[in-house]
Amino acid sequence: MSDLRQAARAAGTGGNGARRRPAFIITIDVEEDDAWSGSATVATRNAAFLPRFQALCDRYGLPPTYLVDWTMATSPAFQEFGRAVLERGRGEIGMHLHAWTTPPILPLTGADHRHKPFLTDYPEHVMAAKVTTATRVLEDTFQIAPVSHRAGRWMLDETYARILVEHGYLADCSVTPHISWRGTSGAPGGRGPKDYTGFPEKPYFVDPEALHRAGGSPLLEVPMTIAVRRYGAVVERARALLSRSGPARRASGRLWPATTWMRPNGRNRRDMIELARRALHSGRDHVEFMLHSSELMPGGSPYFRTFRSVEALYDDIEALFAFASGPFEGLTLSGYRARFAADAGRPPESAAGPRRTG
Structure with a gap:
């Protein structure tokens, strides 16, 4: 392990010159059961399966960021769980947005539950209204000002980014480098999916006029860890x-x-650990892990349908967390954003944008 620790120490220094470990960021899209299915019925039973995952994160000192959609934010089971996480200081709650289930509901097709329109398929005023709804439910339920976000179905554009800035969001993790979603459909006739193949792998403050390049906004893009x-x-x-x-x-x-993604699929344990290892040796200052809350429940997703497959998933996650817990520092998205802003020499006041929710 000594060579990994040396690589971690070489990954960067803080503003005071002190050596520090790269960040290990856990992001969980907290959303309804099997959102892939196209069912018109929305269920949130997977909220009951999150305490086990939180206990695993606690064991390795890796605080997760739960990016919560409106359906789960209104689930009593998740509300109880989320409040406990925040009270113990064991994680962060941010926002995730499924446009077809978040009010105000404006049907775009005859079967939005099947087509699953991207937020970017809607007029700008409807986009803003849905972001307001998704933000307010977190504010009111958990007494927080959410600052972290991931777009539903990975679909972020310049308009969406500007709306996030207007609502006070400071960190986004929607960009998937090397990935084009061109074969993914939303509402027929909508703006269409995003091509991120030319986007940066490393974090950057977004230019809301051109999402792929760095700019002066307070919104830090923390791209998903993906390697060719x-x-x-x-x-x-x-x-x-x-x-x-x-x-x-x-x-x-x-x-x-x-x-290769830093996302478990049931057969990529070695690949994920190798991604983390390469990040250490190349001097990267973070890796980002992601999973859907529903994947932690047998039958909650197309990928882990049985009790046995979920147990195998936990084995893979624990192997990765055990590897990462030494050479990496566990940070939430907002914690990483604060560190990145300090390293970039941004004064505290520049990190705070106006919060407009109405």
Whole structure:
């Protein structure tokens, strides 16, 4: 472990010149059960499965950031859980927004629960109203001013970023470097999904006029930790051949994925640990882990349908957390944003934007 600790110490220094460990940021999209299913019925039973995950985070000293959508923020079970987390200072609550379930409800299609419109598919005044609703429920329920955010279905654009700034948000984690969502549909005729392939891997303060570049806004973009995978020449040729047809392309993607995420999928424990290891050795000052709350409940997602698969998921998460807990420092999104702003020499007053919720 000594070489990893040396790499962690080399990853950066604080404003006073002191050596410090890179950040390990845990983000959980807290949302309804199996949001992938297209069901018109919204259930929030997965809230009851979060205490076990919180206990694992506590064990390794890694505080999570729960990014909470409106349906879960109105769930009594999550409300009780979230208040306990905040009272003990064991994590952060931020905002996540599913546009098709967050009031005001303005149907865009004949079946929004199936199409799942992006927030960016709506007129700007409706976008702002939905952000207001999602913000106020967190303010009123948990007596906080939420400052961290992730867009539903990863869809952020310049208009959305400006609305977040107007509402006082300081950290976003919607950008997925190396990933294009062009094959993902929202409302028919909507603005369409986002292509993040040319976006930075490292955090940056957003330019609300051009989301891909750094600017002077108070909103820090903390991109998801995603790396391009490199294969040998033979595999690359096979991937190129298979990519010419849809079914073969999908099979190729399963056999030889183009990217590696800091997100467990049931078969990537070693990949996640290697991502963390590479971040240490390359001097990165953070990695970002993500998961959906519903994936912690058997049958709550398409990916972990059985008790056994959830137990295996926990084994993978614990292996990663055990690896990270020494060389990394566990930080919430807002905690990381505060550290980043201090390192950038931003005075405290520049970190606080106006909070407009009405």
